[in-house]
Amino acid sequence: MKIFAKDREGKETVIEGRDGWTIMEMLRDAGLPITAECGGACACATCHIYIDDGWYEKLPPPTEGETDMLDMALAVQPNSRLSCRLTCSEELDGIKVTLAPE
Amino acid sequence: MSDNPETPIETDVAIVGAGPAGLFAVFELGLLDLKAHLIDILDRPGGQCTELYPEKPIYDIPGLPIVTGQELTGRLMEQIKPFGATFHFGEMANALKKLPDGRWKLSTDVGTEIIAPVIVIAAGGGSFMPKRPPVPGIEAYEGTSVHYAVRKMETFRGKNVLIAGGGDSALDWTLNLAPIAKSLTLVHHRDGFRAAQHSVNRMRELVEQKKINFHVASVKALHGEGGQLSGVTLSGHDKREWHLEAEALLPFFGLTMKLGPIADFGINLHENLIPVDTAHFESQTPGIFGIGDIISYPGKLKLILSGFHEAALMAQAAFHICRPNEKLRFQYTTSSSSLQKKLGVA
Numbered sequence: 001m002k003i004f005a006k007d008r009e010g011k012e013t014v015i016e017g018r019d020g021w022t023i024m025e026m027l028r029d030a031g032l033p034i035t036a037e038c039g040g041a042c043a044c045a046t047c048h049i050y051i052d053d054g055w056y057e058k059l060p061p062p063t064e065g066e067t068d069m070l071d072m073a074l075a076v077q078p079n080s081r082l083s084c085r086l087t088c089s090e091e092l093d094g095i096k097v098t099l100a101p102e
Numbered sequence: 103m104s105d106n107p108e109t110p111i112e113t114d115v116a117i118v119g120a121g122p123a124g125l126f127a128v129f130e131l132g133l134l135d136l137k138a139h140l141i142d143i144l145d146r147p148g149g150q151c152t153e154l155y156p157e158k159p160i161y162d163i164p165g166l167p168i169v170t171g172q173e174l175t176g177r178l179m180e181q182i183k184p185f186g187a188t189f190h191f192g193e194m195a196n197a198l199k200k201l202p203d204g205r206w207k208l209s210t211d212v213g214t215e216i217i218a219p220v221i222v223i224a225a226g227g228g229s230f231m232p233k234r235p236p237v238p239g240i241e242a243y244e245g246t247s248v249h250y251a252v253r254k255m256e257t258f259r260g261k262n263v264l265i266a267g268g269g270d271s272a273l274d275w276t277l278n279l280a281p282i283a284k285s286l287t288l289v290h291h292r293d294g295f296r297a298a299q300h301s302v303n304r305m306r307e308l309v310e311q312k313k314i315n316f317h318v319a320s321v322k323a324l325h326g327e328g329g330q331l332s333g334v335t336l337s338g339h340d341k342r343e344w345h346l347e348a349e350a351l352l353p354f355f356g357l358t359m360k361l362g363p364i365a366d367f368g369i370n371l372h373e374n375l376i377p378v379d380t381a382h383f384e385s386q387t388p389g390i391f392g393i394g395d396i397i398s399y400p401g402k403l404k405l406i407l408s409g410f411h412e413a414a415l416m417a418q419a420a421f422h423i424c425r426p427n428e429k430l431r432f433q434y435t436t437s438s439s440s441l442q443k444k445l446g447v448a
Contacts, residue, residue: 035358037150037154037358037359038155041154041155041158043154043158044154046358067292068296069296071267071268071269071290071294071296072269072355074233074235074355075236075320076291076320077291077339078339080291101236102233102236
């Protein structure tokens with residue numbers, strides 16, 4: 001599967017997603033400037049991304065824990081998600097995301 | 103000038119950061135009779151363990167199949183108690199200077215000065231600092247109109263106050279400042295809160311009684327002059343924008359780690375990490391050591407258990423600097439009565 005990820009300057013990187021890995025891990029390993037300071041424990045809200053082009057609706061809905069944690073994220077929009085909560089799979093092939101500001 | 107009459111303090115080792123690595127360093131140094139002072143910007147020990155995931159279980163601490171961040175911190179504090187380390191909480195280490203006698207002087211933002219031959223940087227991802235909303239020009243208002251904490255409630259008396267956020271801090275200060283502010287508006291990105299239910303209920307009552315306002319919105323722009331805020335542009339999810347009079351803005355989005363003044367300590371850094379050698383965990387500046395998440399070396403893993411190992415080796419090297427004329431006697435706590443005496447168990 002492919003992830004189309006835009007950084008905060010609008011530059012797009014195409015990342016080959018690994019099944020079962022989180023989108024946060026893929027963004028981080030691709031060298032994008034995502035802080036993800038708690039390392040994927042849904043405890044810091046610093047892996048915040050926007051889901052673009054209609055992909056938001058295709059994702060499994062956020063858990064209460066993720067929704068609560070998003071309250072600590074900056075510049076939250078209706079298409080905000082925490083990328084450590086999203087797992088790569090074939091269904092998400094072509095997903096478009098943008099790093100949220102920090 | 104120091105505000106603290108007891109400074110400068112002279113000790114063996116000054117540790118920057120009281121997370122698990124810094125705490126266990128006290129133990130390893132203590133076995134070698136080295137005294138330590140710790141500085142941490144947080145008001146309690148534990149670092150990330152207590153700030154980010156106090157209630158989350160950790161499964162990879164050797165010998166502890168499951169332990170929360172809070173419990174691990176408590177256990178470490180118990181383990182290092184015999185060594186009587188001194189903690190300087192709520193202080194940020196902000197300057198490091200080499201003295202003519204070869205020792206270091208570490209200063210904090212409240213004027214504490216610690217003189218020691220060995221400095222250990224155990225600062226993890228850096229200092230926990232408030233998250234700053236990405237609103238253009240916000241820096242210019244910080245300290246005068248934009249506040250990330252309430253020091254004196256009186257500062258907000260008679261002002262139009264805007265609070266942003268949806269956690270306990272946002273809700274608590276909404277309730278506390280509502281009676282003294284001229285007007286109080288709370289904005290959050292959703293009509294739901296990550297806060298104690300009774301605070302949320304009370305806030306909703308105040309909204310119903312028209313004593314405060316609540317909007318599902320975010321702060322888009324700040325308006326004012328010379329650091330004095332006069333109003334803000336708010337934006338709703340439907341992209342509708344409107345103006346609100348406000349002389350004070352309080353954003354509450356929790357904390358994030360920033361390297362901070364360590365970057366100016368004169369230590370060689372690589373991608374905001376301190377490269378160290380893996381025999382001594384010393385930086386490229388002699389006498390300055392690094393342990394835990396803030397260091398880099400080939401194969402480094404950001405695990406708590408790695409920090410423990412790094413602390414043990416650092417302590418051995420620190421001994422040779424602090425006690426150049428003494429022979430280091432390596433002993434086991436199981437069999438050494440002198441170590442057991444230090445631990446208060448013999």
